[in-house]
Amino acid sequence: MKPAASEKRIMGFAPNVFFLGIVSFLTDISSEIIFTLVPLFLANVLGATTTVIGFVGGLSDSTEAIFKILSGYLSDKINRCKSLALFGYGFSALSKPFMLLANSWGIVTGVRFADRVGKGVRSSPRDALIANSVEVYERGRSFGLHKAMDSLGATLGLGIAAVVIYFTQSGSLTLKPETYTTLLWWGIIPAFLAVLVLAVFVKEKRRPQNTAQADMKPHFNFRTLLSGMDSRFKLFLLVMFLFTLGNSSDYFVILRAQDMGVSVLAISLMLVVFNLTYTLISLPAGLLSDRIGRRRVIAMGWLFYALVYLGFAVTQSQIGIWILFGCYGLYYGIVEGVAKAFVADMIPPDKRGTAYGLYQGVVGLTLLPASLIAGILWDTIGSAAPFYFGAALALLAVIGLLVFIKEPPKKKPAGAA
Template structure:
């Protein structure tokens, strides 16, 4: 895969894949808590409206869109992936502690913008590095392991956050105050720093030695038609996949306090962590398309359930199923991109385009959700998302049938 000598193996995984799993775990201990508490802090402590929160969350995710594309291409152009990934992690890890000083939503939006800049710099080079460091027959296992480890970090982070909030008293459990928010930011900023030495010391460069793309591929020419079609389908799905901030607001509306919400989030991430590797292995055996479609069906049913839920126990059950959706789609979709673009010298650009397709849809998705929440009712965003998930699932089914026999491993 473009290496001078083979990497060491750990439990059947390459050294790069194995090490990046721990990098993801440490980073997500920090990232997931900061991402999840910010909407609650804005709503509870600063009184920010749902439409503004939707705008901030959508802007944060869309910020990385062009950067994921550009830096994916740049990693192909420079034939360097490791240090681009390192730089992206460094940007995010420096930004997170500054959330301690947030006192207005524009400042919060700026810091989320900066944090997602780091995400945009690192994501595509890292995914391309992992794909190039994996055996083709184990791509699902490799990406599943990565998703399992980063969600495991989320579990630890959520449990730590719940413990800190519970120790602060019953009043803190009902609403997220500024003082509790600041303590949480300090706590979760520490582990992320440890991720940088791991990358520097143990991740090995593994970029392509062939190809030399000089311009961004705006026309998508040179890519398989199935890859282009998959990007369109991803856009359809993502337009209904609004920020998880709305799920948390829904949980609070159903009567859950802050501690219960964080314990529920830990449960959700625990389900995802436990099932990500089995889902990846399953996709290696029966095909990515089938696993992704099943995951989207789960998502459609879960979002429909969120639209109808009124009780706290219902939200708990739906969050558990939400973890099943994530396990079946997150890592598997990345493995499918690697399948559809087997050329190492184009994978950075391909992952950039895939991430861009998701990111460019994130802002309108969250803005639409915020408007539906305020103008119609809090159930409307979830019913809308459920409908688009069904549409995307049908479209992916059609793609599978049209392309049957062309590449069974990647598409069926």
């Protein structure tokens, strides 16, 4: 399923890549305004414990993971990636206004559950749409652009949040209920605009199917999900599990900043720095992976992550927290898009939806135990403990990646620019 030779490019990118980037840009504006400060809302407004906050964050991500697996498998079987992505974005958009009713951590969990169901349904089909819209030699840059647009939306969303916080509570150390209500109203509109862009501008390039394939009814079976998958991909899933077990919900990074006495306004600005660096590095990292290989770039990103987590464990200054937030964004920019391109390199087009579901499913499902472990370590040992744990597992994951997984060959078609 190759992009048409006559297809008009937008800024040098396939139209689907560009418009799916716009969709993620708008969605992240919404999500960052509404959900990024949820751990502070839970802790400061609802009085939830750190273990409960870890549970809410981990459960949300694990819910998302289950639906990523199911939707990825289904998108391969019914050959309709756009329809599933549209349903997922729409479901998330409809769930967000219900945060206005949240007066207990149980309701917050329910809304986050619904939002994550939507994200789970859309993510694997969307990534398959991107992978199937471009050639192998431009996957890194295409996923890099998508992640850059995604994080640019997050940056703008957090910038809006910072302005709202400044005018409603300025330098207060805790989040006020009226501030969060204002943020919710600002965050709803971009979510619905994203659904409109997807519906109108993204065009699916469906795979040709033989008669036998067309007559097959989708029948989900966990035992057959990995059948026919490259052994490197299976090993990559194991290494991702190891890495993610120490990579708990980012809620803990936000709580660590507040634990150091950082105000809510300053935390929102730190998150702007985080997403800005994420935006700036995503496309260059994708381009670099097209040149030197995905595995090396991912290994560099994980090593950087280990150093950043060690920094969060040992820092005693607010200046150090500012620097670490920026460096944390560099890790995300280096790894996120490149890892998805790496998956596409190992998997044929007719299995990519399933592969992305499995990849993102392993990451998401592992985040629940990872976040519970982090919450327990925080409550029983101290706020630095989850970060030492995460750094150690990241180093082990780097060794596993470099020792056990080889780079898939990438052949550039003759005459390709």
